[in-house]
Amino acid sequence: MRERLVKRSEMIPCRSAFIDTHTPGSHLKDNFSIIGPGVTENAEQVVNIREPHGFNIGAAGQPPRIKNSLHSHFTAEVFMIHEGTFEIYWGLDSECRTVLSEGDVVSIPTRCFRGFENVGEQYGFLFTVLGGDDTGGVEWAPKVFEAAEEHGLVLLEEHGVWDTHKAPIPEGARRVKVMSQEEASGYDTYTEAEMEQRISRVANLVPQTDAPLSSGSYGSIGHLRIIGLDESVIPGGDGFEMNLMTADQGGGVQMHSRKEKEVLICDRGSWKIEWKDKGESGCFVLEKGDLFSLPPDLPRTFESIGVNPGRLYSVINKDAPSSPSWHA
Ligand SMILES: [Fe+2]
Structure with a gap:
């Protein structure tokens, strides 16, 4: 990893x-x-x-x-x-x-x-x-x-x-x-x-209430599809979807996985990314400017842990990725 x-x-x-x-x-x-x-x-x-x-x-x-x-x-x-x-x-x-x-x-x-x-x-x-x-x-x-x-x-x-x-x-x-x-x-x-x-201008962004990760989120976190086929700020169709998570300290997403490769880019704040793989688990903290590639089907959680508001981009290798699977 x-x-x-x-x-x-x-x-x-x-x-x-x-x-x-x-x-x-x-x-x-x-x-x-x-x-x-x-x-x-x-x-x-x-x-x-x-x-x-x-x-x-x-x-x-x-x-x-x-x-x-x-x-x-x-x-x-x-x-x-x-x-x-x-x-x-x-x-x-x-x-x-x-x-x-x-x-x-x-x-x-x-x-x-x-x-x-x-x-x-x-x-x-x-x-x-x-x-x-x-x-x-x-x-x-x-x-x-x-x-x-x-x-x-x-x-x-x-x-x-x-x-x-x-x-x-x-x-x-x-x-x-x-x-x-x-x-x-x-x-x-x-x-x-x-x-x-x-x-997509940051000053105009309004988080979506029905974004795919909303149902498994906790704390103060907002989700937005920046580039994609459905309800996105910018029309997609170029082989990838781009999403944005904005969260205050303690806001995050519960354990989930997805079928596609996903790259996380930390734009602001500090984000703790934890994963589980066949009984093994691990964790990285992404700071401003860090990037992390998650393989397909790996159960993972995201949490904004910095005192400053966090902004995390996600780039997924499908025009219209399938819905994430939630894990206990
Ligand atoms: Fe270029």
């Missing part, structure tokens, strides 16, 4: 994960691959848990004013603002934008160019969830390649990101084909009002 726990301090950043890593304004971003093979373009990237989960979880850490360049994915990409304030922008000319604060979540659709900038005064950190085991990778906007090449970086098919200032391009190596401006301009655009439908 310890291998399924990733403390915030065990998340290892890569500074050269992507093609824009030398481009001023994007050069100081930390890229984290936490669960799944991810979408990194650098083979040296550390992945904490490689086991397939049906989705990939990563993170981006950026000092103030640092940007994550315009790109698109083949599956839905979710940003969960964990620390700081980010401006998310989208469209081929970054023509639309909105500011997200700690606790806000956005799900960006496929075939849409997006990027984000830390517009706060402190180091900012956001978690990402990308649908699918094999996500198909990253598609960069054409101008991202142009800017990268001005600073010596090219993307090669077998070698990934290549620094031509350090070594010439190997003989026979092929460059990844850059998308034409014409093709890129055919990608989808969304108005700010349309994207707002895909944003």
Whole structure:
């Protein structure tokens, strides 16, 4: 079970994960691959848990004013603002934008160019969830390649990101084909009002009374389906469901199990997670920024034990997970 726990301090950043890593304004971003093979373009990237989960979880850490360049994915990409304030922008000319604060979540659709900038005064950190085991990778906007090449970086098919200032391009190596401006301009655009439908703002959240875990909960705890097919804040259908638990000290969920893999991400507070497995039992306490992957069918309890209010995300590898089973 310890291998399924990733403390915030065990998340290892890569500074050269992507093609824009030398481009001023994007050069100081930390890229984290936490669960799944991810979408990194650098083979040296550390992945904490490689086991397939049906989705990939990563993170981006950026000092103030640092940007994550315009790109698109083949599956839905979710940003969960964990620390700081980010401006998310989208469209081929970054023509639309909105500011997200700690606790806000956005799900960006496929075939849409997006990027984000830390517009706060402190180091900012956001978690990402990308649908699918094999996500198909990253598609960069054409101008991202142009800017990268001005600073010596090219993307090669077998070698990934290549620094031509350090070594010439190997003989026979092929460059990844850059998308034409014409093709890129055919990608989808969304108005700010349309994207707002895909944003969960923490200030507007109202816990649901009939959420699947409500019947086995105790103390002061609220449940909310952030992304899913039924009664969710953001429409789902991307192969995973995302839920949120908010609880004061002593609020929790009784022993239950579920058929799907479930990843817990502690956004705020301290959460005690206990489990039972064939007569053996165990317990971890998740602190802010920690992540824990629960295997299918494992009986478990959750409890908020910190003095500050707790917020715990749950990502489950099904569009519409089956109801949990309750255990005595
Ligand atoms: Fe991305």
